[in-house]
Amino acid sequence: MERxxxxxxxxxxxxxFRPFVYRLAKRYHLRGMVFNHAQGVTIDVEGExxxxxxxxxxxxxELPPLAxxxxxxxxSLPVAGYSxxxxxxxxxxxxxxxxxxxxxxxCSECLAELFDPKDRxxxxxxxxxxxxxxxxxxxxxxxxxxxxxxxxxxxxxxxCQREYDDPxxxxxxxxxxxxxxxGPQVWLLDAKGQRVExxxxxxxxxxxxxxxxxxxxxxxxxxxxxxxxxxxxAVQRLRWRKHREEKxxxxxxxxxxxxxxxxxxxQTEANLxxxxxxxxxxxxxxxxxxxxxxxxxxxxxxxxxLPYTPLHYLIFQDDFLAxxxxxxxxxxxxxxxxxxxxxxxxxxxxxYFLFHDRDILIRSDDSVCRIFADKILPVRRSxxxxxxxxxxxxxxxxxxxxxxxxxxxxxxxTLCLTKGDQAFVSQHIGDLxxxxxxxxxxxxxxxxxxxxxxxxxxxxxxxxxxxxSTQWALEQEIPHKIxxxxxxxxxxxxxxxxxxxEKVIGFALDGTGYGLDGNIWGGEVLIADLQDFxxxxxxxYLPLPGGAQAIKEPWRMAVSYLWKTFGNQMWNRALPxxxxxxxxxxxxxxxxxxxxxxxxxxxxxxxxxxxxxALLGLRQRVSFEGQAAMELEMHLESDSxxxxxxxxxxxxxxQFLIAPLIxxxxxxxxxxxxxxxxxxxxxxxxxxxFTETAIWLRExxxxxxxxxxGGCFQNVYLLSALLQQLQKRDFKVLIHSKVPPNDGGISxxxxxxxxxxxxxxxx
Numbered sequence: 001m002e003r004x005x006x007x008x009x010x011x012x013x014x015x016x017f018r019p020f021v022y023r024l025a026k027r028y029h030l031r032g033m034v035f036n037h038a039q040g041v042t043i044d045v046e047g048e049x050x051x052x053x054x055x056x057x058x059x060x061x062e063l064p065p066l067a068x069x070x071x072x073x074x075x076s077l078p079v080a081g082y083s084x085x086x087x088x089x090x091x092x093x094x095x096x097x098x099x100x101x102x103x104x105x106x107c108s109e110c111l112a113e114l115f116d117p118k119d120r121x122x123x124x125x126x127x128x129x130x131x132x133x134x135x136x137x138x139x140x141x142x143x144x145x146x147x148x149x150x151x152x153x154x155x156x157x158x159x160c161q162r163e164y165d166d167p168x169x170x171x172x173x174x175x176x177x178x179x180x181x182x183g184p185q186v187w188l189l190d191a192k193g194q195r196v197e198x199x200x201x202x203x204x205x206x207x208x209x210x211x212x213x214x215x216x217x218x219x220x221x222x223x224x225x226x227x228x229x230x231x232x233x234a235v236q237r238l239r240w241r242k243h244r245e246e247k248x249x250x251x252x253x254x255x256x257x258x259x260x261x262x263x264x265x266x267q268t269e270a271n272l273x274x275x276x277x278x279x280x281x282x283x284x285x286x287x288x289x290x291x292x293x294x295x296x297x298x299x300x301x302x303x304x305x306l307p308y309t310p311l312h313y314l315i316f317q318d319d320f321l322a323x324x325x326x327x328x329x330x331x332x333x334x335x336x337x338x339x340x341x342x343x344x345x346x347x348x349x350x351x352y353f354l355f356h357d358r359d360i361l362i363r364s365d366d367s368v369c370r371i372f373a374d375k376i377l378p379v380r381r382s383x384x385x386x387x388x389x390x391x392x393x394x395x396x397x398x399x400x401x402x403x404x405x406x407x408x409x410x411x412x413x414t415l416c417l418t419k420g421d422q423a424f425v426s427q428h429i430g431d432l433x434x435x436x437x438x439x440x441x442x443x444x445x446x447x448x449x450x451x452x453x454x455x456x457x458x459x460x461x462x463x464x465x466x467x468x469s470t471q472w473a474l475e476q477e478i479p480h481k482i483x484x485x486x487x488x489x490x491x492x493x494x495x496x497x498x499x500x501x502e503k504v505i506g507f508a509l510d511g512t513g514y515g516l517d518g519n520i521w522g523g524e525v526l527i528a529d530l531q532d533f534x535x536x537x538x539x540x541y542l543p544l545p546g547g548a549q550a551i552k553e554p555w556r557m558a559v560s561y562l563w564k565t566f567g568n569q570m571w572n573r574a575l576p577x578x579x580x581x582x583x584x585x586x587x588x589x590x591x592x593x594x595x596x597x598x599x600x601x602x603x604x605x606x607x608x609x610x611x612x613x614a615l616l617g618l619r620q621r622v623s624f625e626g627q628a629a630m631e632l633e634m635h636l637e638s639d640s641x642x643x644x645x646x647x648x649x650x651x652x653x654x655q656f657l658i659a660p661l662i663x664x665x666x667x668x669x670x671x672x673x674x675x676x677x678x679x680x681x682x683x684x685x686x687x688x689x690f691t692e693t694a695i696w697l698r699e700x701x702x703x704x705x706x707x708x709x710g711g712c713f714q715n716v717y718l719l720s721a722l723l724q725q726l727q728k729r730d731f732k733v734l735i736h737s738k739v740p741p742n743d744g745g746i747s748x749x750x751x752x753x754x755x756x757x758x759x760x761x762x763x
Contacts (some may be wrong), residue, residue, distance in 0.1 A: 002301055003032070003046035006056070010070035011099045012041045014144040015065050016130030019172040021059070025761040028055045031082035033145035036090040036143045040099075040452075044125050064102050065131050066276065070391075070414075086271070087167050090143040099452060100136050100144055102384050103220050103364065105308035107132035107277040109170065115317075118574065120159065125202070125311040126184050126358060130174045132276070137221045137362045138176065142451055146175045150359040157182035176358075184358035186311070191347045197493055202311075204273045205354050206318045214238050216328050216342055216350035220309050221364030221383045221427075222335035223328025223342050225349060230321050232292040236408040238324065239294060241537050243331045245623040248296035248367065250280045250303040252325040254316035261321060262289035264301050267372045277384030278308035279367035290321055300634050303368060308384075311356075314632065325367055332431055337363050362447055363440060364427045370717060373723070378740045381414070381715060382427040389422035390738055391426050393501040395753060396421040398648055402480070403455035406751030407469040409462055409743035411625060412439075413446065415445055415469075417454050418755060423496065423746050424448060425739055431625075432468045432475035442471070449641075458758065459470065460750035464514035482754045486513030487521055489749030490709035490741075495721040496752040497738040497745075499596065503529045503736065504705045505697045507722075509712035510742070511551065511606030511626070520544065522604025522657070522710075525693055527701055530756030537654035538649075538695050539608065543599035545589045550607070554628045555581060555620040557611035560587045565662040574670050576617055590762045605686075605712050608658075612665065612682050616675040626711060643685040645692070652700065654693065661685055683717050691725040698731070707734040711742040 008017075013036050017668045020084060021034045021043055030052070032045035042058075045052065106114070106390060110127045113119040128134070141148040156164060160179050163171040183433045188204055197206035205215055212234035215226045225242065227234045230249045251639045254257045256270055263283035265273065273281050280303045285296070296302055305325070307313045314597065317322075328346055335340040337360040343353060356482035368380040378385075399421070406416035413429040426444045430437045449455070458480040462475035473481060486490075490513075491506030495547040506526040515521035516535075542560050550556040558577050562570040571578070578586065584716055593599045609629035613619045618635055619628040643664035646657045661682075668678050694706055713719045719735065726733050739745035 001042070001046060001079045001088050002049055003079045004052050005075045005077055006043040006045070006059075007039075007042040007073040007075075008043065008069060008071075009099075010040065011066065011068040011101050013100065013142075014130070014135055014173075014175055015066035015101050016064040016170070016172070016174075017041060017165045019130070019169075020062075020064050020067070022085060022087055022167040022562060024055055024062070027058075030055060031085050031087050033082070034090050035088040036145075038142050044077075045085070046082055049749055058332055066104055068099075068388075070099075070275070078259060080117075090145055091124070098690045099389065100387055102136050102277070102386055102388060103134050104132050104384070105274045106310050106313065108277075110310070111313065114313060114486050120343070121179050124180050124183075124316060125186050125309070125314060125356065126176070126178055127175050127310045128174060129170045130172065133171070133174070133176050134358075135154070137360050137364050138358070138381075140361055146176060149175050150361050152480050154178055154183050163177050166255050173472045184356050186354060186356045187341070189355060191351055193343055193347075196352065196504060201354070202314045205352070206315060208352050209315075209323065210318075213351040214349060215240070215352050216336075216346045217315075217354045217355055218310070218339070218342070218356050218360075219311070220360070221362070221366075221368065222337045222360060223346065224325045225328050227305070227324045228320065229295055229661070230290050230436075231325045232294055233610045235294040235324060236477075238326070239248065241268065242277045242326070244326070246297055247624040248299050248301075248303055248325045249293065249326045250305060250368075251295060251322040252305050252316075253322040254307065254320065256306075258321055259283070259304055263289045263304055264369065265375070268374050270753055272369060272371060272376065273304065273306050277367065278305055279384055280305045282368070282370040282379070286686065288722040293727070295324060298631050298634060305366060307665045311354075320568050333436050334430060335363050335365055357530050362444070370716070372719065372735070375551070375737045377736060378738065379742070379746070380412075381425065381426045381739055381744060386427040387424055389424050390497055391499060392418075392421045392423055392496055392752060393754070395759070396503045398757065401755055402758060403454045404458040404460055404751045404754045405456035406747035406749070407459060407461045407473045408747035408750070410464065410467045410469065412740070413441065413469065414744050414747045415441065415448075416446050416751040417452060417456065418751050419452055419454055423748055424452060425745075425753055430746060433574060438468055438753045443663065443716060457752050459481060460513065460754035462746070462750070463516075464485055464490070482757060484750040485516060485747065487524045487526060487710070488528055488533045488753060489746045491526055491533070491749070492530055492753045492756075493708050493739055493745035493749030494707040494734050494736055494741075496748050500705075500734065501530045501756070502705065503527055503703055504707045505694055505701070505702075506533070506705050506707045506709065509605040510710035512602075512606055515603075520600055520602035520604060521607065522602060524603070525654075525690075525697070526705075527703065528696070529762045530752055535653065536697060539603040539656045540604060540658055541601035541603055542607075543593040544594070544607065544660065545592050545599050547598050547600055551610070551622075551625075554610035554614040556589055557607050558592060558614035559586055561615070561658060561662050562666075563590055563609045565594060565659040565666070567735065573666060575615070575666065577615055580620070584677070605710075609712070612679070615665065615669065615680060626714075629712070629715065632679050633683075633717055636675070636683060636717060637676035639677045639680040639684070641677070641681040641684065642688055642743040643681055645685060645689045652686040654696070655690060683721065686718060686721040687725055690722055691729065694726060694731060695729060704731055705732050705734065709736065709741050709745070713741040
């Protein structure tokens with residue numbers, strides 16, 4: 001006989017891990033116990049020689065669907081003479097540190113029960129088990145037990161309690177376990193808060209949707225605003241009420257067969273659509289489809305997801321092609337989660353409200369992804385992925401490290417907390433431009449700090465002095481504060497998710513980031529690692545006429561590029577953009593730039609995309625961030641041409657010149673070349689420029705590893721073409737697959753740089 005104690009760390013609570021261990025122990029005739037605690041799971045087990053080895057192997061290879069083991073510590077102990085194997089109650093330990101599962105889509109077994117008329121949970125909107133359902137968004141503390149969730153107020157009926165207590169049952173210790181007799185319920189209200197009397201609330205909701213009504217539906221991580229995606233007038237009404245002029249709206253379809261009627265998808269995309277995470281996946285539109293044009297105007301893609309709650313499945317029992325399922329908020333506000341809050345904030349948008357009484361503790365938007373090179377490329381990381389950690393570089397293993405808070409950027413904000421060699425990036429928080437989003441930021445910080453039991457000893461923040469997150473960080477009574485340059489954070493985030501700490505050639509291409517010289521960076525090439533960087537190349541500086549207004553009005557950037565290239569001769573060019581705008585307005589912009597009035601300097605690649613989009617007549621003003629660049633990518637048609645590139649070189653730093661590119665591009669416009677061809681040639685020019693730069697830097701620095709980060713790499717044409725050219729020249733290239741390349745990954749980069757600097761100082 002022998003006895004071992006296994007200490008398991010990972011996602012091992014609320015995922016059916018203990019009953020799995022119990023069944024394995026019975027299979028191998030072992031005795032002992034298993035119990036949860038705030039650091040993970042302990043298994044104390046004894047049996048005959050050799051059996052424990054088979055038990056350990058099965059423990060790692062036959063895991064429940066949602067369980068993840070990150071580490072196992074094994075200790076041999078004297079045989080205790082246990083008489084049986086038992087699942088014991090959760091225990092408290094001094095330090096909390098366990099991993100809570102993300103919210104997971106309804107599993108196939110629960111779905112079968114949902115639509116089985118003989119099952120006691122037939123058509124029950126809150127059916128779940130240990131393999132599916134809400135987790136993170138209903139959890140207030142750890143260990144993950146029912147009293148620490150928003151299900152604490154629902155006392156289980158005898159039947160549910162019996163399932164909950166039976167180690168052989170699929171619902172053993174499923175904390176949200178409930179049924180129609182003892183669990184949450186749904187009801188329907190109108191926009192005035194009056195209850196809608198209906199014998200079948202779900203069917204009434206379906207009937208309203210068919211009539212073109214807008215329904216606010218309480219889901220797993222917040223409210224959706226739903227409308228029939230095939231009714232153009234209804235979709236336009238939703239846009240008008242929500243103040244969302246043109247930004248694409250996500251749609252939900254019942255299954256892959258329905259999706260195939262309006263979008264193309266590969267097997268990899270199908271796998272992601274049907275995965276337990278159920279993100280929104282960007283799929284190419286089919287040319288002839290029945291989805292309303294206003295769902296995704298001027299875009300070649302739909303954002304598509306499949307149902308992930310029982311309530312969704314019940315609604316989709318009816319024959320909808322697709323429903324718009326967009327965040328339940330006004331533009332740029334956080335998603336609503338509370339019934340009263342939703343009624344107050346959304347009553348001028350929604351015609352009806354489908355409520356339930358299972359409280360949502362933490363807001364969590366739908367994640368957004370696309371498939372690139374058969375891997376996930378995140379656009380927004382949230383529901384389904386948070387709060388799983390990202391394991392950092394091996395250089396951080398077995399080190400005594402401080403906990404770091406990466407405060408994130410101003411736009412697409414997330415925050416990041418580290419514990420040891422693990423980084424916990426929050427769900428998407430949004431743009432920190434209003435009080436509601438800032439309050440959400442503070443809520444997420446406090447919640448993650450609580451469930452991870454982390455008190456940050458170091459704050460890492462963006463250098464921009466006007467960012468709310470930066471101002472807040474500098475006010476905190478934490479002695480160690482580290483400012484991290486925005487584009488260094490981009491590259492560090494890419495390194496962090498790959499577990500790499502060595503120096504790389506980093507291309508950080510985006511719209512805005514505060515530079516070390518006080519100018520606005522955005523077209524940067526860095527030699528960087530996890531503690532420092534050298535700026536080795538960038539676009540030359542141009543004025544940003546009107547400051548932030550030039551981001552909202554790309555035509556201003558077009559004028560800036562024309563003036564930089566042609567000076568006063570720009571007025572002699574036969575360009576539609578100069579005829580479109582009043583001469584006085586254009587002359588005023590030039591005067592602003594000449595006298596440096598509200599015209600900060602920028603090296604931004606994102607602004608170059610904006611300016612070219614405006615020159616081609618695609619977009620003069622934008623209604624959401626990145627719109628002009630996105631439409632430029634959507635507009636291009638394949639062409640092998642490209643434009644001239646030149647640079648100056650000083651002190652081993654290259655400055656990419658704008659004039660040669662703009663001269664060639666303007667000449668194409670004047671010759672009447674198709675704008676779609678010009679758009680492609682522009683992209684090809686950047687690919688060649690960056691490829692040649694990488695080759696030059698490899699010769700200078702002896703580095704063969706390239707990292708691509710920043711919002712511009714959401715552009716799949718640019719990313720694909722540059723990746724292909726770099727790999728063709730034997731570069732090893734790192735791209736994002738765990739956090740977005742946009743500012744949603746900045747907090748991870750900040751935190752990792754802070755850890756890198758800490759280790760450098762320590763050593």
